[in-house]
Amino acid sequence: MTVSIKDVARAAGVSPATVSRALGGGPVSAELRGQVEAAVKATGYRPNLSARRLRSRHSQTIGLIVADISNPFFTAVARAVEDAAYTAGLRVILCNTDENPQKEAMYLQLMEEERVTGVIFAPTRASVDKLSRGTYGFPIVLIDRAGRASGQDAVVLDNFAAGGMLVEHLVAQGYRRITGLFGNASTTGIERHDGYVAAMRQAGLVPAAHFIAPSIEAAEAEARQWFAQGTAPEAVIASNGLLLMGVVRAMRAADKRIPQDMAITGFDNESWTELAGPGLTVIEQPVADIGRTAMKLLLERLDAPDAPARKVVLGGRCVVRGSTSRAAPAAN
Amino acid sequence: MTVSIKDVARAAGVSPATVSRALGGGPVSAELRGQVEAAVKATGYRPNLSARRLRSRHSQTIGLIVADISNPFFTAVARAVEDAAYTAGLRVILCNTDENPQKEAMYLQLMEEERVTGVIFAPTRASVDKLSRGTYGFPIVLIDRAGRASGQDAVVLDNFAAGGMLVEHLVAQGYRRITGLFGNASTTGIERHDGYVAAMRQAGLVPAAHFIAPSIEAAEAEARQWFAQGTAPEAVIASNGLLLMGVVRAMRAADKRIPQDMAITGFDNESWTELAGPGLTVIEQPVADIGRTAMKLLLERLDAPDAPARKVVLGGRCVVRGSTSRAAPAAN
DNA sequence: AGCAGTACTGAAATCGTTTTCATACAACCA
DNA sequence: TGGTTGTATGAAAACGATTTCAGTACTGCT
Numbered sequence: 001m002t003v004s005i006k007d008v009a010r011a012a013g014v015s016p017a018t019v020s021r022a023l024g025g026g027p028v029s030a031e032l033r034g035q036v037e038a039a040v041k042a043t044g045y046r047p048n049l050s051a052r053r054l055r056s057r058h059s060q061t062i063g064l065i066v067a068d069i070s071n072p073f074f075t076a077v078a079r080a081v082e083d084a085a086y087t088a089g090l091r092v093i094l095c096n097t098d099e100n101p102q103k104e105a106m107y108l109q110l111m112e113e114e115r116v117t118g119v120i121f122a123p124t125r126a127s128v129d130k131l132s133r134g135t136y137g138f139p140i141v142l143i144d145r146a147g148r149a150s151g152q153d154a155v156v157l158d159n160f161a162a163g164g165m166l167v168e169h170l171v172a173q174g175y176r177r178i179t180g181l182f183g184n185a186s187t188t189g190i191e192r193h194d195g196y197v198a199a200m201r202q203a204g205l206v207p208a209a210h211f212i213a214p215s216i217e218a219a220e221a222e223a224r225q226w227f228a229q230g231t232a233p234e235a236v237i238a239s240n241g242l243l244l245m246g247v248v249r250a251m252r253a254a255d256k257r258i259p260q261d262m263a264i265t266g267f268d269n270e271s272w273t274e275l276a277g278p279g280l281t282v283i284e285q286p287v288a289d290i291g292r293t294a295m296k297l298l299l300e301r302l303d304a305p306d307a308p309a310r311k312v313v314l315g316g317r318c319v320v321r322g323s324t325s326r327a328a329p330a331a332n
Numbered sequence: 333m334t335v336s337i338k339d340v341a342r343a344a345g346v347s348p349a350t351v352s353r354a355l356g357g358g359p360v361s362a363e364l365r366g367q368v369e370a371a372v373k374a375t376g377y378r379p380n381l382s383a384r385r386l387r388s389r390h391s392q393t394i395g396l397i398v399a400d401i402s403n404p405f406f407t408a409v410a411r412a413v414e415d416a417a418y419t420a421g422l423r424v425i426l427c428n429t430d431e432n433p434q435k436e437a438m439y440l441q442l443m444e445e446e447r448v449t450g451v452i453f454a455p456t457r458a459s460v461d462k463l464s465r466g467t468y469g470f471p472i473v474l475i476d477r478a479g480r481a482s483g484q485d486a487v488v489l490d491n492f493a494a495g496g497m498l499v500e501h502l503v504a505q506g507y508r509r510i511t512g513l514f515g516n517a518s519t520t521g522i523e524r525h526d527g528y529v530a531a532m533r534q535a536g537l538v539p540a541a542h543f544i545a546p547s548i549e550a551a552e553a554e555a556r557q558w559f560a561q562g563t564a565p566e567a568v569i570a571s572n573g574l575l576l577m578g579v580v581r582a583m584r585a586a587d588k589r590i591p592q593d594m595a596i597t598g599f600d601n602e603s604w605t606e607l608a609g610p611g612l613t614v615i616e617q618p619v620a621d622i623g624r625t626a627m628k629l630l631l632e633r634l635d636a637p638d639a640p641a642r643k644v645v646l647g648g649r650c651v652v653r654g655s656t657s658r659a660a661p662a663a664n
Numbered sequence: 665a666g667c668a669g670t671a672c673t674g675a676a677a678t679c680g681t682t683t684t685c686a687t688a689c690a691a692c693c694a
Numbered sequence: 695t696g697g698t699t700g701t702a703t704g705a706a707a708a709c710g711a712t713t714t715c716a717g718t719a720c721t722g723c724t
Contacts, residue, residue, distance in 0.1 A: 050381075275580050
């Protein structure tokens, strides 16, 4: 039925070992190598990766476990990881947890069964602190969310600084009643919140923050409520792309103008943010850098399993657009 | 080092065969089953999937090969496929070809080496016709793009009808100079184009179509040129989400209003289309249905390898928004 | 000529499972 | 009782590759 290395060996008139060596770049005479290549072509041989992985005892595979594959932030990171892995000769298994700790546990177990050489992981808040080095048979590099996570390699945004940056920008524009909307599933929400609070205090303003589910719907519901009750702030900071979109939706639904009725800013420079209303001011994350760096940390960790853990903190860039301008000051 | 089924067997005082049976739900007495479970827990045993797949000769895995993972259409389909696969007890390997035929060939080869049980595939125009049943060791279900593809299972949108729908909608709104922008990498572009042309003729209008690379940048460049040369049409139809975004960008850059300066409509009801300008009129594809149906066709194909090929054509829904309204007719 | 070293090659062991095959024992039936 | 099932179990083969080990043939050197 399916053609194995023995069939190729027979066709080439050599031993299976020689076929294996010829294909794997081992020491084989030019003559036999030619015969093997011809036999491979003639038989249509395809190596069986399961057998190869079993015997050679390395999978040449890493796992990438993200929280939400429909979030452009993660697809962008995934792309960078994929590219870096490819050039390192590794395959990537992409897993999507939907911010669900049970799925996280399931996928981590799957990674063990696949005998992956390492994992890049964006954990939920619930599980980030439970991770400890050596629990799993492979090294883990955290991305996007590291929490306190001592002892784990990680690459994250400087969330505290970024949260502060947005406040400072808004304050510079003259906004004072600034509300924050933060996701309650990840540690990034907390850190961005802390940066927001610190910068508000610094500016002599009183912070007003809400932690909500990280979904468009939750943010939209929250903002709608403000408009319904007339409690909308002058400006809002949304801690990720989904929340940002929810707020914009609510403003359209309530027929409010950006930024005249409420200024709006947040995280993740997704391509649509440029197009919504007057363009949205956002913190742009270095997504490609994050992916590349995570892969780099992982490879270095594989080389030196016992080296101390490293946490790489990357800076965000504030992209200013119309959604936070005060060109035409509202009367308040 | 790593614990194998033999270690579990020893710990449980049974043979490896019994452990295998206990874990796989075979006939094992309640007593031994208990001992095995205890031993598994005690040893921290994790089955080696490579060994399992090698011996059992089925991978319980399917491949999903898409053209662009950053296109929300494909992530949505992927999600549906993933869910359906999960309930069928199958794993999914997700591959991204970037519309590159070489990557397609590479991933198809990889799928052979992984011995997947089947593949769901969105091929580029270049390779769709080269596929023929039986070339690969597994069945393939085409999605989104099927071309003429006789003899292949497929699930696609009724692109011809959808292309016509947009024209009819625009004509009903009073637009007459309607230009089409179509992606040149996929067969969907061609079919949507054909539907566009037919409907234009039907309405007594003369079609004007451009085939361009399926990227935001290409569409933006094209539309910018219109404005620079003063050749912009009254309305434009973009054959996918990327092209649509490119056109919107160009209009913003040229400071044109939607729909007064140019009406705009296209494919894929991505969440941002609701937010851009006055909201964009689009054809919504039944993404979840597409994924589910593809998985269903694949499973049925595995059951009946010799049944005749089936092509499922799903209808699109026209979501009307402000970008095509003539409420305030422009002076032209 | 003899010896050491180098470069290939093939036989056989091995990776960690599942599956086949044989066996033991109990239950059932005539 | 004795034969026939049927069920639970273990020993051993098998899956398809890589890797180890033991040559063999050559080369170069003394």
